[in-house]
Amino acid sequence: MTVELPLLLALDLIGTFAFGLNGALTAVRTTQLDIVGVVTLAVITAMGGGILRDVLIGDVPPATFRDWRYLALAVGGGLLAFALSHRLGRLELPINVLDAVGLSAFAVIGASKAMAFGLDVGPAVILGTITGVGGGTIRDTLVGQVPMVLRSELYAIPALVAAVITVATIQAGLYGLTAALVAAGVCFGLRMVGVVFGLNAPGPPGTRRTDPREEG
Amino acid sequence: MTVELPLLLALDLIGTFAFGLNGALTAVRTTQLDIVGVVTLAVITAMGGGILRDVLIGDVPPATFRDWRYLALAVGGGLLAFALSHRLGRLELPINVLDAVGLSAFAVIGASKAMAFGLDVGPAVILGTITGVGGGTIRDTLVGQVPMVLRSELYAIPALVAAVITVATIQAGLYGLTAALVAAGVCFGLRMVGVVFGLNAPGPPGTRRTDPREEG
């Protein structure tokens, strides 16, 4: 059982598909990987967050292994992105949008599953955040980049906010599809604000920040 | 219990020793590590796949911690490779052969153990593949290289094929030493074809592939 409501399962599957597309496009852009490498990175990105979540709450083997739809969507997303990648020109925008979709969906589902497994409020928020940022962090590390969650532009914060909204509405007895969509929507919105305006959290006092994207 | 048959245990221990040698040679070649670094990378490479496998199926503490022979073989392989490394000249070939031995042994053992723990056919195949490629992926990530499983030259595919043969023969009631050796042999053969001929899976449509080894 990942989520009780079919519509929340849909959110989980959408996140998986989005991260599958994203992982594949990242593979094409950053390292010119071949089809096996592209699909492998798609699967790791799509399933990484959920595997971390399930290992940390002790629900093993992970749900992503037990339900074939996760793997099918991750591989399907990877193949689709591989086939379309040469038409997408500069991949920056689709990569960021798809990453934001996966981040939002997984932060909500992660926090929700943690509560269903009896975790306290605080740990459930942490676990939701880890679920959201986990797949992308493994993805970036494998292709040799400092992970987005460290380079920021509002990455961990939106996931944290979504996890807080999810946990708060569960505690208040108000959780359901609407609450999940609001939480995911707020996360997605915050993340896209960060992407579009290149906003970063403040640097250490006394330093002038340089844009990390200029440094590679 | 990792495997019931003593001969399958032997396969597991051979894989551990091969990955121990491989991890140590990789450490010597890529980063000029000292003896502690070399042995550490040997142990991580040799035990990484099995630890991932056991954490993902919930068999903790991992078998590699409970049976001293795994650690002894990993450390022994690391020390031996460290002592011999200056005689091996260019380390490319022994590194690749040893890696292929470990990949093959672990893919078979991983799939077999997953079935013994009651996983379904699909998850067992995934788990076998992860067990095979896991140690090498952690190894490459730690020394700052894009992992072989992404750079490919037939790396994930041979492990996947070995896991499929293993799971299929278990389902058909034909699994045993012969089946395990066939599965591992096919994996080893496919992987060596990839190494010797530098074969890569096809790149994205519309791109001309460059050999990733030329790019570093």
Place this chain on the structure above:
Amino acid sequence: MTVELPLLLALDLIGTFAFGLNGALTAVRTTQLDIVGVVTLAVITAMGGGILRDVLIGDVPPATFRDWRYLALAVGGGLLAFALSHRLGRLELPINVLDAVGLSAFAVIGASKAMAFGLDVGPAVILGTITGVGGGTIRDTLVGQVPMVLRSELYAIPALVAAVITVATIQAGLYGLTAALVAAGVCFGLRMVGVVFGLNAPGPPGTRRTDPREEG
């Protein structure tokens, strides 16, 4: 339950705080991360070793999730280091000292917890060592450096010695605060000898070692 004695809990919390400060300073120095990235790396560094430990012995959700003090100290340490970083000039020394404090505390606590969970002597020593070096290894990997545990200068060895002392005193019925402090103190001392004198374990026979720090 992480440790029975309140004073051992203190050791665990001190290690968490030290690694929080260390992770944040590392983030400031190596990658000019903004405040979110700095605090994120602080939390990962401070909680990484304990999470690995708890996943490997099957005590999930990890203790660091269930007790809010760990997260508070990790975040607090991260914010404090962020605020003070511009006053610390060259961050090399505080980074190394704080890392040695965390390494020492976590190696002892990890070995002690492993024994409390019924692991054998050998596995408990390995687990203590992993707990000590785990957070720093994840930290270095995320910021794109070959981890300290591979580059050495006495890093894995001091943690291993602390774990051996811890396990030996537990076996002898002599474990308690004094034994824990001795084990941690020996680890800290050995590590600082390595830092101060730049000592490395010997390189492969037939090679002249270059200082890895000169190679970046």
